[in-house]
Amino acid sequence: MEWVSRLQRALQEGRFVLHAQEIHSIGDQSPRSNHYELLVRMLDEHDKVVPPMAFIPAAERYNMMPLIDQWVIQDAFAKINSLGSEGATGGTYAINISGTSIGDERFLEFVREQFRRYVMRPGTICFELTETAAIANFDKAARFFGELKSLGCLFSLDDFGAGMSSFGYLKHLPVDFLKIDGSFVKDVAHDPVDLAMVRAINDVGHVMGKKTIGEAVDGEMGLAALREIGVDFAQGHWLSPPGPFLAQVAAGMARTATDSAPDWAVPASILNSTT
Numbered sequence: 001m002e003w004v005s006r007l008q009r010a011l012q013e014g015r016f017v018l019h020a021q022e023i024h025s026i027g028d029q030s031p032r033s034n035h036y037e038l039l040v041r042m043l044d045e046h047d048k049v050v051p052p053m054a055f056i057p058a059a060e061r062y063n064m065m066p067l068i069d070q071w072v073i074q075d076a077f078a079k080i081n082s083l084g085s086e087g088a089t090g091g092t093y094a095i096n097i098s099g100t101s102i103g104d105e106r107f108l109e110f111v112r113e114q115f116r117r118y119v120m121r122p123g124t125i126c127f128e129l130t131e132t133a134a135i136a137n138f139d140k141a142a143r144f145f146g147e148l149k150s151l152g153c154l155f156s157l158d159d160f161g162a163g164m165s166s167f168g169y170l171k172h173l174p175v176d177f178l179k180i181d182g183s184f185v186k187d188v189a190h191d192p193v194d195l196a197m198v199r200a201i202n203d204v205g206h207v208m209g210k211k212t213i214g215e216a217v218d219g220e221m222g223l224a225a226l227r228e229i230g231v232d233f234a235q236g237h238w239l240s241p242p243g244p245f246l247a248q249v250a251a252g253m254a255r256t257a258t259d260s261a262p263d264w265a266v267p268a269s270i271l272n273s274t275t
Contacts, residue, residue, distance in 0.1 A: 004064070020039065034252040069101045154177070155173075177233075212231045
């Protein structure tokens with residue numbers, strides 16, 4: 001129970017912080033607006049970062065994720081609003097939601113209240129749920145997605161493919177993005193099975209009208225393989241490491257304003273070798 005008091009104190013003392021990681025457009029038909037995944041970080045009593053894999057499982061175990069999810073949403077909406085019209089209309093911000101939260105009517109009402117408080121362009125907010133959580137809470141997920149679709153929200157399924165489930169349920173969830181699990185992406189340039197899995201997920205996603213995102217991209221060869229397959233977006237520490245929310249978004253806005261190429265642009269020789 002030590003984690004319960006630690007998490008409660010962190011919430012009370014303002015020791016959660018919001019980071020962001022940019023998701024980059026790599027497909028010819030993908031929109032060029034900025035796209036970010038928002039990530040929550042916890043600081044300990046000495047302002048040291050507590051690894052997410054330490055506090056998030058504890059928060060899930062003790063049913064505290066809805067409180068943390070609420071903090072993330074409230075802080076994210078306030079920060080996006082502070083950016084003015086450019087921030088609120090120039091990007092998409094993906095917010096991770098726990099399986100516990102989607103079945104909580106109070107949580108859904110909290111989200112509605114934030115939309116009443118802050119005016120958001122449709123498509124500004126994208127809620128992200130793991131594939132396994134969506135399947136385990138299918139009816140609740142479908143209702144949650146349906147309710148917030150009416151407010152203009154987008155939805156993303158994270159770690160897609162990790163659950164090894166049927167594609168059939170996708171017909172009944174109004175998701176906009178499929179995030180292809182990093183366990184397939186990291187070796188996509190070298191492992192024919194991973195290549196086939198990524199290609200299959202990408203093809204089915206596109207037939208169903210969904211955009212695809214390759215997670216955990218860690219090098220030029222992997223990025224080139226995703227491009228050759230036709231994946232729409234890519235994300236990973238090699239492309240853009242996470243950092244404080246406002247700094248990350250400001251950097252993305254500046255780059256968009258100058259229309260400059262990112263530092264990780266893949267050399268033509270690499271691209272040509274995969275076609």
